[in-house]
Amino acid sequence: MKLDFTYIDGGICAAQGYKASGTYCGIKKPANDSPDIKHKNDICLFTSDVPANTAAVYTQNKVKGAPLLVTKANLEKSGNKALAVIANSKNANTCNADGVEKAERMCELVADEMGINTEDVLVASTGVIGQVLPIEPIEAAVPGLVKSLDYGKNLEAATAIMTTDTVKKEFAVEFKIGGTTCRIGGMAKGSGMIHPNMATTLNFITTDCAISAEMLQKALSDIVQITYNCLSIDGDTSTNDMVLLMANGLACNDEITCDGEAYEIFKSALCEVMANLTKMLAKDGEGATKLLVCTCWGAKDVEAARTVAKSVVCSNLLKCAIFGEDANWGRILCAVGYADAEFDINKVDVDITSEFGTIKVCENGAGVDFSEEKAAEILKSDEIAVNVYLNEGERCATAWGCDLTYDYVKINGDYRT
Amino acid sequence: MKLDFTYIDGGICAAQGYKASGTYCGIKKPANDSPDIKHKNDICLFTSDVPANTAAVYTQNKVKGAPLLVTKANLEKSGNKALAVIANSKNANTCNADGVEKAERMCELVADEMGINTEDVLVASTGVIGQVLPIEPIEAAVPGLVKSLDYGKNLEAATAIMTTDTVKKEFAVEFKIGGTTCRIGGMAKGSGMIHPNMATTLNFITTDCAISAEMLQKALSDIVQITYNCLSIDGDTSTNDMVLLMANGLACNDEITCDGEAYEIFKSALCEVMANLTKMLAKDGEGATKLLVCTCWGAKDVEAARTVAKSVVCSNLLKCAIFGEDANWGRILCAVGYADAEFDINKVDVDITSEFGTIKVCENGAGVDFSEEKAAEILKSDEIAVNVYLNEGERCATAWGCDLTYDYVKINGDYRT
DSSP: OOOOOEEOSOGGGSSTTEEEEEEOOSSSOOGGGOTTOOOOOOEEEEEEEEEEEEEEEEOOOSSOOHHHHHHHHHHHHHTSEEEEEEEEEEEOOOSOTTHHHHHHHHHHHHHHHHTSOGGGEEEEEEEETTSOOOOHHHHHHHHHHHHTOBTTOHHHHHHHTOSSOSSOEEEEEEEEETTEEEEEEEEEOOOSSOOSSSOOSOEEEEEOOOBOHHHHHHHHHHHHHHTGGGBOSSSOOOSSOEEEEEEOOTTOOOOBOSSSHHHHHHHHHHHHHHHHHHHHHHHTOTTOSSEEEEEEEEESSHHHHHHHHHHHHHOHHHHHHHHTTOOOHHHHHHHHHHSSSOOOGGGOEEEEEETTEEEEEEETTEEOOOOHHHHHHHHTSSEEEEEEEOOSOSEEEEEEEEOOOHHHHHHHHSOOO | OOOOOEEOSOGGGSSTTEEEEEEOOSSSOOGGGOTTOOOOOOEEEEEEEEEEEEEEEEOOOSSOOHHHHHHHHHHHHHTSEEEEEEEEEEEOOOSOTTHHHHHHHHHHHHHHHHTSOGGGEEEEEEEETTSOOOOHHHHHHHHHHHHTOBTTOHHHHHHHTOSSOSSOEEEEEEEEETTEEEEEEEEEOOOSSOOSSSOOSOEEEEEOOOBOHHHHHHHHHHHHHHTGGGBOSSSOOOSSOEEEEEEOOTTOOOOBOSSSHHHHHHHHHHHHHHHHHHHHHHHTOTTOSSEEEEEEEEESSHHHHHHHHHHHHHOHHHHHHHHTTOOOHHHHHHHHHTSSSOOOGGGOEEEEEETTEEEEEEETTEEOOOOHHHHHHHTTSSEEEEEEEOOSOSEEEEEEEEOOOHHHHHHHHTOOO
């Protein structure tokens, strides 16, 4: 099967029939009062012109943000259909006694203004946990958000979900299913409290591909395992993580309702979008200066490979060494060694690779002589790959993370103010 | 049962019949070249006047330092008896092709010099992983170490095992078993690469209590669970973690060979020593400015309580907030929420406590109004307690950690040089 994608612009508006809008309503402090907040938009709306099949994945944290509960309930009521999503940043609306009421109110405001049913509106929030969400600014903003909805306004939405993110995160691809052109586009926000065992922080993906709600959910749940669930910024699993995937069918391909080539093509395209968003999230981790990618090769099974790769990108000590551009490979082997998987540590090889070259640092579980100068050169790159070879089988997996820096501490030492 | 301990000085020399010595042999850089290394001693020896029953706990990392393998083998050969322990810092002698050979050589050097059997000597190393251990400086140092052994030289040993530790860690107690005075003393080194699922980094404990090797191992294994295994500095489980506990019987109490009151007293005293060393390790975590202690109360079982308490002290986000003296309690609840234990998150209460007062921040899983001024005052302390109440049962557990600071990043960004 030949996979042929074209990367395109447009984020969540790349696919046919999706409009967006975003604005500043006053939940965030004004941008010039808060230098860590790079964009002032704090609320956005996006819609599908026709009801879209919608799949979702939620955090596995026991503490679940009120917006997740309301979104889940609305999808149940609507039979996994949605027309609109409203999302705010700077306040997670989580651990508040009136959280569900406020989240429901957000859906109701959009539904009333658009003249649609409340259960067709989904809601997401990201930001500080446990602060009461001010509803007045949202009530004041919704009419304007609805009025200014447009097909090209993906950027307004993509910046409105940013918290400590330094760059907006959008990715979209175009591909063909049976001669019909389809598109998948998405946007995501990071950049702290990100860890495996979840979806990840807010991710919204839209497609015009025609696909049943069941197959859509199946594709999303599968791809989450090898993308967002292999991402770690700081080991903290957020309370508000959610991925929403909407498919409105406007590309008019034959609806995908079962396994087969069309489904495989769709899934590959979705993986392309989600893997690229995952990489963007990792690279823009709070305070990060470098992307850290670990691929574990030669594992007996994918689970073992994933466990090892995740263990490496989660090591605080290695993350500090990467920041310091120090080829402290012993910390890689240490993290491999405490990964909860079965393999022979005495067969493990490790190399460190970047655009500037590759260097083997460990063979058969023991150090090998290498040039510290060459290692220093390789570590100057802002994208560092660590390859771990278990030499036991044929399976592999990749995990994404970033370095641990002074700025991570700074950002999180005083996040609420 | 009335437990009556007296805190005493003397560390590993507090109990009868233990001598120690320490010196600088040249594995560490001279102290004035390396400002992060606070003490220049890099090698130490300690001995028991008579063969001591010895219990041990080792790291669960698959990568095990060569000294651990040799110590384990020697204890097997000697039937869990030991006369001497040699330990060095700055080089872990781990992941080296010649690691076992060098660790055996260290034991042999001591044995030859003292005229004892090699299997009666144990060995430990801590420091950088994967750098070849220079044996020449150790060969040169051993005769002097043996010659200068003395009963009061615990401090020479306690400083020789320090790496990035800023303070030496010693603790000792005196207590009575059936009218006989016994002592337990110990020393430990931190201060990074410390995480549950292990013993902890190097810990040496000596006692003059008469107790069988079996009961000694049982006591050590039990107490490790509620002390060192509830400690986390950075989530990284070291390759060289080891606790050695020696009991030489010179107090001449009736030997403890089974469960009963004498054993319970011994275990309590051991727990007192190990819990205090754990607290010292946490407080002196790499870069730490504050001790973070979480106690989980009202759990259905101890495992759930321990899982929750550990999860809280391991949260990078909370650790940054504690450093920043920010009462970001949402991060506490978030960490409680992703702990792998079963309980109802909607019944959870949380307070934050220090010498400056206590403040309730969460009730029934939701935020409560509190004075930010009072919270800021409480968080000024260098010992912060977080209390999590599950309100489901009668069991509790404590975990120890520290804040995450700029200095942690600094120390670990360039540890090898």
